[in-house]
Amino acid sequence: MKGIIFNVLEDMIVQQCGMAVWNDLLAKHAPEDRVYISAKNYPENELFAIVTEVAIMLNLPIQDVIKAFGQFLFSGLAANHTKVVERFADFTSLVMGIHNIIHVEVNKLYHEPALPTIISTMLDSNNIELKYHSPRKLCFCAEGLIFGAADYYHQQISIKHDTCMHHGAEQCILNIELKHD
Ligand code: HEM
Ligand code: ZN
Numbered sequence: 001m002k003g004i005i006f007n008v009l010e011d012m013i014v015q016q017c018g019m020a021v022w023n024d025l026l027a028k029h030a031p032e033d034r035v036y037i038s039a040k041n042y043p044e045n046e047l048f049a050i051v052t053e054v055a056i057m058l059n060l061p062i063q064d065v066i067k068a069f070g071q072f073l074f075s076g077l078a079a080n081h082t083k084v085v086e087r088f089a090d091f092t093s094l095v096m097g098i099h100n101i102i103h104v105e106v107n108k109l110y111h112e113p114a115l116p117t118i119i120s121t122m123l124d125s126n127n128i129e130l131k132y133h134s135p136r137k138l139c140f141c142a143e144g145l146i147f148g149a150a151d152y153y154h155q156q157i158s159i160k161h162d163t164c165m166h167h168g169a170e171q172c173i174l175n176i177e178l179k180h181d
Helices: 003-019 018-028 046-058 062-080 090-096 098-109 138-151
Strands: 119-122 127-133 156-163 170-181
Touching: 003 046, 003 062, 003 156, 018 046, 018 138, 046 062, 046 098, 062 138, 090 098, 090 119, 090 127, 090 170, 098 119, 127 138, 138 170
Parallel strands: none
Antiparallel strands: 119 127, 127 170, 156 170
């Protein structure tokens, strides 16, 4: 897991719970003197341990915390990779470009990133089907990232996530509906 993911997690926890809480979490779940450098790799177990404890602290299901983090993460990634995100004029084109454009760029910018397989298909002008597969099973993070992208483009959406790897499916299917008022 790339350091940038931990850096954005730190920003979110410091913003919402304060620096003392982050320092405590780090002391408990990471080796001594851990400093996350954005382009370096760190064990994903550290991220899962931190997020699990946040969920216990807040008395929330872990998936809710991962989803909230995903939503926060989008703006963190966008801020660090403005050139990549600026290529997309709207929400739909960004979602259609996750796998073949965004994560392809990520592969050039980072050494051996651990990326999911994402296949986005336009079903009709208001519905996108996104198939997600990854050994890390971070589909709730993907869901949050999509909501973060929707915030970024001021696009109202809803997501159905009926088929899920956490319920034994081979891959997750996220049905994104664009809302217009
Ligand atoms: C990792 C999905 C946009 C850069 C991930 C992961 C997910 C994901 C779920 C976690 C790894 C896994 O599941 O195996 C998405 C979705 C996006 C999106 C759904 C849009 C809605 C972006 C953007 C950037 C980006 C805009 C930056 C330009 C990265 C990076 C990682 C990552 C750096 C970490 C790789 C690692 O830890 O080794 N993405 N992503 N993603 N993504 Fe994306
Ligand atoms: Zn899922």
